[in-house]
Amino acid sequence: MAGHSKWANIQHRKGRQDEKRGKLWTRVIREIIVAARHGGGDPKENPRLRLAIEKAKAVNMPLDTVKKNIDKATGNLEGVAYEEVRYEGYGIGGAAVIIDCMTDNRVRTVAEVRHVFSKYGGNLGTEGSVAFQFKHVGQLIFAPGTNEDRVMEVALEAGADDVVTHDDGSLEVLTAPHDFEAVQAALEAAGLKAEMGEVTMRAENTVELAGDDAARMQKLLDMIEDLDDTQDVFHNAVMG
Structure with missing residues (x-):
């Protein structure tokens, strides 16, 4: 199903993201604004906003910046309509x-x-x-050498749909979009930190x-x- 260079493709993508930190901030801000506008400004009640805030943390965005853009989206501050x-x-x-x-x-x-x-x-x-040709899924990618049995045990027990082992040794955990956060939390609680985790469009x-x-x-x-x-x-x- 997946070629030998799955891991290399992911590493290239991560490298490109690291090069463009400023553009990443712009993308995350837009995602926060749209998520808050559609689902409200309370992350507890808005899964999409929770994921956007996690992305903001991953690129070291200050909480003040996050809050300001939630306020823009919910009408407390003037902002651009995306x-x-x-x-x-x-x-x-x-x-x-x-x-x-x-x-x-x-x-x-x-x-x-x-x-x-x-x-x-x-x-x-x-x-x-x-x-x-794509499916909307939650996806967590683990580096080659990660304990396959442990990932499989924890992920499936937490509600994951599948765990795929690729030719290069990387592991891919797949979930329904609404189960992503729970599966990710269970894996992290077990000491299993994914290299990349997101709700995405995955090629069939x-x-x-x-x-x-x-x-x-x-x-x-x-x-x-x-x-x-x-x-x-x-x-x-x-x-x-």
């Missing part, structure tokens, strides 16, 4: 790509997304053109790319990530 929009398309070798954006100008955003696709060898598709099937095709696909993904309005990018390419 809306969520999703684009779907194809990358190198027909690899499927989903881009989640938050924007205050849809016309600008779609033009920028279309430009990147066309310039770097992809094609912007229509709504629904690739989404069927993968496209293996190597050599020049892999490099071109990575360039396309990096340029999409660099767009100001991009929040998340999901794809089914495994690059060797």
Whole structure:
């Protein structure tokens, strides 16, 4: 199901995130604003806001900044009105790509997304053109060498749907989106800390790319990530 370079792909993504700390703050702020606007400003009653606050902590965002943006979203402070929009398309070798954006100008955003696709060898598709190839799940990734039996025992007991062992030795715990927090908490309580944990769109099937095709696909993904309005990018390419 997954290629040998699953772990390498994840490490590349983490490295890219570390390079762009300022842009990460912008993304997290937008996520906080939208989550609070739709579900209210109380994290106890708003799971999406809880996850956004966890992301804020992970990038060392001050609590004052978090609170200020919750206040903006709930009407206590004046702020920009962002809306969520999703684009779907194809990358190198027909690899499927989903881009989640938050924007205050849809016309600008779609033009920028279309430009990147066309310039770097992809094609912007229509709504629904690739989404069927992905599943909305909670996902926790553990580094190669993590105790597989222990992860499996704790995760499944806490309500996880599956634990996948990849060729490179990394472990992937899959949950229903609403079970993610409980499973993550149970694993952490057992001393099992994931390298990456999120509610995401996970590809049901993968496209293996190597050599020049892999490099071109990575360039396309990096340029999409660099767009100001991009929040998340999901794809089914495994690059060797």
